[in-house]
Amino acid sequence: MKQRDLPEHPEFLWHNPEPSSMYDVIIVGGGGHGLATAYYLAKNHGITRIAVLERGWLAGGNMARNTTIIRSNYLWDESAAMYEQSLKLWEGLEDELDYDIFFSQRGVMNLAHTLQDERDSVRRVEANRLNGIDAEWITPEQVKELCPIINIGQDIRYPVMGATYQPRAGIAKHDWVAWAYARRASDMGVDLIQNCEVTGFEMDHGRVTGVHTNRGTIHAGRVALAAAGHTSVLTEMAGFRVPIQSHPLQALVSELHDIIHPTVVMSNHVHVYVSQAHKGELVMGAGVDPYNGYGQRGSFHVIEQQMSAAVELFPAFSRAHLLRTWGGIVDVTLDASPIVGLTPVEGMYVNCGWGTGGFKAVPGAGTAFAHTIANNAPHPLNEPFALDRFETGALIDEHGAAAVAH
Amino acid sequence: MTSRRLATGGLIGRDETIKFTLGSTTYAGFAGDTVASAALANGIARVGDSIYLRRPRGVMTCGVEEPNAFVRVEGGYGESMLPATTLELADDLQMTWEDGIGTLDQSVDDAEYDHMHVHTDVAIVGAGPAGLSAARAAVATGVRVTLLEQDFALGGSLLGRPGEQVEGRPAHEWVQQVRAELEAAPNCRILLRTSVFGSYDNNYLVALEKRTGHLTTEGMSRQRVWHLIVGRVVLATGSFERSLIFAGNDRPGVMLASAAQAYLGRFGVLVGERVVVFTTNDSAYPVAADLAAVGATVTVLDARPSAGCQLPPAVDVRFGMVVVETLGDEVVTGVRIASADGSDVVPQELECDLLAVSGGWSPNVSLHSQRQGALRWDERLVGFVPTAPVARQALAGAVLGTSWTEGCLSEGAAAGADEVSPVHAGERADRAGATADLWLVPGPHGDLATHFVDPQRDNTAADVVRAVGAGMRSVEHVKRYTSISTGLDQGKIGGVLTIGLLTQLLSAPDMAAVPAGQPGQVVGDGAEDGEVNEGGRATNASMRPSPGALGTTTFRAPFTPVAFVALAGRSRGQLYDPARLTPSHGRQVELGARFEDVGQWKRAWYFARHGEDMDAAVARECRAARENVAYMDATTLGKIEVRGADAATFLNRIYTNAFAKLAVGKQRYGVMCRPDGMVFDDGVTFRLADDRFVMTTTTGGAARVLEWLEEWSQTEWPDLDVWFTSVTEQWTTIAVVGPRSRQVVAALAPDLDVSKEGFEFMAFRDTTLASGIPARIARVTFSGELAFEINVSGWYGQSLWDDVSAAGESLGITPYGTETMHVLRAEKAYPIVGQDTDGTVTPQDLGMSWVVSTKKEFVGKRSYERASHNATGRKQLVSLLPLDTTLRLPEGSQVIEQAAAPEGPLDGPARMPIPMIGHVTSSYHSQAIGRSFALALVKDGRDRVGQQAVASFGGRFVPVEIGDAVVYDKEGTRRDG
């Protein structure tokens, strides 16, 4: 694709209907996960009396704020299976949804800067390969070959010691992905209802039968929560708790530049990750703010630290300009893995806790969650991600072990 | 090209000529010019083409909102995408116009960029009449005042109207007068060329100061990021003039009316001689007057039936008329005009070389809104205005819609003195007069393809129509569907225009899908004044689509673009997370050490002697420690003093093992876990007194552990009397290790009884070394060998290193690094937290059940009752012995069962997942057992001891035997020498 000649959105995306009084399935939250779930419910399970209720504008939460990194090279078997299934779906998604979503398999590298980074990286690569995932451990020279603008010299504080590399990984355009799902869902009869906040639930003998909203009460056979960080607010209303903490996570873009950055580079040690979007802007993210909150804004020093790291690794970015910063609210579980499955309330399902990395999971988790709702039983992919793992202790700890966010 | 500079006028330094190059042509301008004013003065009407449609474009504004005129500065500190309208002209600037896409300079930026952190009582943002007046008033109250102005001159909008009378004198004289007063005041700092680009909670402002030109650094930092913690912020940020949407409104020669006025007033440049002014409001009349006064032929087309102000002489004013289209090839040569009500079927043509447009004014609310300050749509001012300032802030001047200078002065003065504004809300609209509610003028050809809404993004009204047709209702969706407001100006040009246009494209029922909670949104029924911003309630479906019903997109930092490197500041190169070095670092360098980064520390990794590779060096160091005597710098381990009456109780809860009864003069190894029971850190803690301990932590974990202790103390157990002090840097620790270490320590510390009986394992003693240095010596081991750790004040660190070397010299004492330390401890299966553990490993998994008390409560204990802790399948620490005894498995290798191994090597990812049972955490060649070995976490590993498995790395599969984790001196016979 040419930088100055990129495809536009389709003529028509979705209808804006008034809510009906009754649906088979209500999905709370019109982010990537909610929309994909609606689409797969309709497409794979023939359920079309569905409403997606979104309190703001469709896909305006984290889905509109992430840095769009897609990869499947997660450490643990359970995660690898979920994200790899997702990546396989990404590979056919433009055709399936008939939408240019700018999916670009430009490869993602995670840099190592210490001996321990190197150990963790090799461990992850070896595990990935046995799990059937394309992963490589590459030397600094190979890093430079793939991404010539990176500084692999010894003159920086934490020189690059190598990287893990997944060639099939990459990026896609977040809004376009969400809208692609929304368009197909709307087309199949799913009601996408914006400006509709769920404020409570109708219950009957431990079973959910509907939701209260600012646009009235809406009845439903099943209710699926896909509200990211606000899921805990919703489950509180439904009488149970989910172990997620919500933190601000910021990202930023520069103005448009000629394309000079061919891949995606992530460094956990110096905390920066960056890609260059098709239009030419540098897209970057940093670490989470440590405090909890729902305000979609973070602390400025986090941005400054990230800029230091960026300029260290990429001298060419020195006089690129910060154009816009923003924050999203990431919903982090204590093992940094999502919660997808049944809940203590009959007829209610939950999909949340994707934290800093749930964009890439949208197709995979969407299919699995749709399966879970349709069958009232988890799909093998999301079975390990059940809520009860926090009681049994069967955690899937992706932050401690893999030390890679997003 | 003809010069458009008038012989007189303007605030430029006409006696200082500045040469600059645009493309391949060299031009001259004057001191005080911007690149845009100098270019316009030289008759340059065209700048870079538009980004996608490649249409010719010209300078459209006179400020930071410029959507068209961007240059790349070449050479020196080359920089892309700089708005020509704000770039100060400097000698020998070499530039090219850019067409919407920059080019990054790939060389390392060796200039200095720095950061300042200051407190100020009052910060005034913007030095127009309101800001200057506020500064004067604030300074008079005696508090510390900082005045920040992004321009290189004070005056704000007055710069464009230097002849206007202010307090009885011409505006530019008034500005100089105030400037002199402020500069003379000891409590005022004026920062020019300083854009406040971010406003954060608690009145924390961030601003970028441009200090030098683009070619030189002049021996100072090029740019400086100011971090200001402010008592009271006064926002006097002015307003932006809006354009209007009509066919060909992007043609070079179309300019905002206020910009045309500023080029004339400030720079002495008459951009056009035959001028059409197209306006919806009264503010364009003074512009017309100024242009006519210097001889331009001026026709005003006013979309309204009448004006609210006096009409200027010698200006042809036509009411109820609009521009429907611009004419010309590259640049404007004329306009087609028609009556605003559409009654006039045949458009007329007017010749012109400048079309000055005023579509109304939008208060510059960005900084206010960054703090979630509320906005409302003001029907009379036709703009989003702040409802009320945020806490500890004041607003003054045009940002509130106060449009007349006198009003700005009195409002500024009140804001500066922390008084209530004397300007009444209604007065603002009365003084501004009516603004026509006009956004778009339909074109004569029926299409909207050249009706630009956001010229920088090449987005037109047709794009907005298409977005609405696609189902987009909220401004955020329209922004994303089209890309309006995503350029460098971040919506300063296109933002409100889009909202205005949407009010004409949407119907009342559409509004049901418009989410509540957008800034500037009215909650209620289209009322003029409404509460804003908090979200919550839905917009009413019957609400008519006014801008106030739609709201704005979110304003975010930065207000103006900031170079990445400026934000990085000094935190680059070796100052990026500065390395921590131990006192004897220099000595270790002299000894040929290679270092590794551990946390922020540089630690000696190994000491290669002449010709040795790492393996040879480590082998030699290991032998020295096991067979003779060796020493290492252990200073980097974190050290935290834990004091208070409840210190012992606290430690007893934090560590998995018992600490309550640790005797004074003794130390104990402890493990701390997170609530999920996973190992978090470990180390040895000394008890100095009943109420005083020194805890050691891992090198990388020190800060984390201190925070951990503070968190538990402050949030969970505030009743405990205990406090914590980091003392890592206060101590130097040298470990003297090996069977002959006792001799070395005896020589170093003659007063100390170092005998096995006199100085038992895990005791420590305070003593004075032969050198006279006070020391605390501990008997502890991380290798299984007899060992002592000598702790002295950090100031004596190097001296201690020298003394240890000297004391051991005759024995051949050998310095060793972290690699040898790792080998020695691995032979004994002492885990390294973070290497042999990864947040999923319990002490029991490590074979350290002995460190987990069954009697007391501690953090993590409850988790051991969870099913997963008691089920089979937990990964346990074991050793792996490759059948090939010379093979050192790569750390990170995976372990699989023999039956799962494929026939041969794999040259890519496995086709079907191969189940893994564990992984290698540590792997070395051992001198002690004369072969390679590894530590690994393996599912049910302890049950598999003696069995074979397969290690997988790099596509290879090699057989290994699973063994007990401890591969050397299982009985612990070496500890006491």
Ligand SMILES: Cc1cc2nc3c(=O)[nH]c(=O)nc-3n(C[C@H](O)[C@H](O)[C@H](O)COP(=O)(O)OP(=O)(O)OC[C@H]3O[C@@H](n4cnc5c(N)ncnc54)[C@H](O)[C@@H]3O)c2cc1C
């Ligand atoms: C800065 C940043 C960078 C990131 N980078 C990446 C990345 O590079 N790669 C990656 O894979 N992931 C990334 N992520 C994470 C990813 O964006 C999220 O994990 C993912 O988008 C979350 O799922 P979602 O799209 O369904 O959530 P959201 O888009 O947040 O959707 C949840 C929706 O629920 C709605 N809602 C909440 N409460 C209610 C209610 N009561 N009633 C109705 N609706 C409600 C919200 O308004 C929201 O629209 C990043 C996140 C951030 C913030």
